[in-house]
Amino acid sequence: MITTAAPDFAAALPNGGRLAGLDVGTKTIGVALCDAGWSFASPDKTIVRKRFSADLDALKALVAGQAVVGLVVGLPLNMDGSDSPRTQSTRAFARNLAPLGLPVLLWDERWSTAAVERAMIAADVSRAKRAERIDSAAAAFILQGAIDAMTR
Template identity: 40%
Template sequence: MKILGLDVGEKTIGVAISDEEGRWAFPLKTIIRQEGWRRDMAALRELIAAEKIGRIVVGMPLQLDGQKGVQAQKVEAFIAILRRNVRIPIEVLDERLTTVEAEKALRALETDPMRRKEVIDANAASLILQTYLDRRQNKQNEPFKPESPR
């Protein structure tokens, strides 16, 4: 099952996709946000159908202290609308500093600044999705721990 990762911003939505086995995340594209929600949701529904997506992971931009600020509230509103527009599970993952990490990685690769601006959001979405996939894989690999007798 493929999983979609989203980095939702005010002007763009970074999109990443997993492989069929759910092991690796790949930057896919950046959707330029439109006025209102209709076009954003249509673009995502089209992508979900075309790629046969089974789950979505949305990055939640919490503040460094873990509190929800204005941007997190906007992402929560986006998720509420997304839930009404798609019929697949949606999970949320703390995405503090993923855009900063994506920016550092692209600088390290000496990516042209204009190109960097085009791909930063999709790369941030890829980091969000890869974190989710790694955590999920680690949970599956944990040994069974029986409860201790009382």
Template identity: 40%
Template sequence: MRKIGLDVGDRTVGIAVSDPLGITAQGVTTLDRVGIRKDTGKVLDLVREYDCDGIVIGLPLSMNGTDSEQTGKVREFGTMLENKMRSTAMKGIEIIWQDERLTTVQAERVLVEADVSRKKRKQVIDKQAAVLILQSYLDAH
């Protein structure tokens, strides 16, 4: 079964999915945030569309491994997803937390090395970060 990976930010959510064998991650889209209820609804639509059995959410810990202000916001997003899944027929889908320290920096490097323009990098950086989050989970499992 597939996994979906999320890079949850204040303004956008980068989204990636795995192949059916769970070997590679591919970027899907970047959602512009409009509100936590609508945002989580859109994510769950993608979970259904790609027939995912797990949601890998990047957890933005501080460099020393402790929670940051953003960590609380991301955990709130995950809690909203869990609540919505409980109220629908999606109870068997697992929420998986993945350390995402430095993924945005790595994503930026990948895009710079690929000679992607600054304007285009800004549009795809969150999707690329979601790919890195999901791929690091897949590689570990």
């Protein structure tokens, strides 16, 4: 199941269980995880993209190792809310996650990377450390937005 509606996504999930947030880029996939009670999201790691089968294997290992019950994938919409070429590739990526057998929530990721980068700059994180951590931190920002919407 793939949806853009947080209530539908929440209804498809078991009570509790960890969620993974994904910030899908052309070169990397930022990964974040939340606690089983859906209270807070934390950056986890960045997967360097290769071919899709390798990406899927890495995500399968994550799902199995962390007992993930659902995926929140950042959806890169244009500022006016319309689809962009990246939006279409992200939707295709989400469809290709079907072998994982998990519900997928496509969540608006507008401003996520910019917000995280501003916070990192304010925290005086070096440029090198920002580059290393930005994708997983953006995934955490996306995931936190989704879990906040589901637990209101």
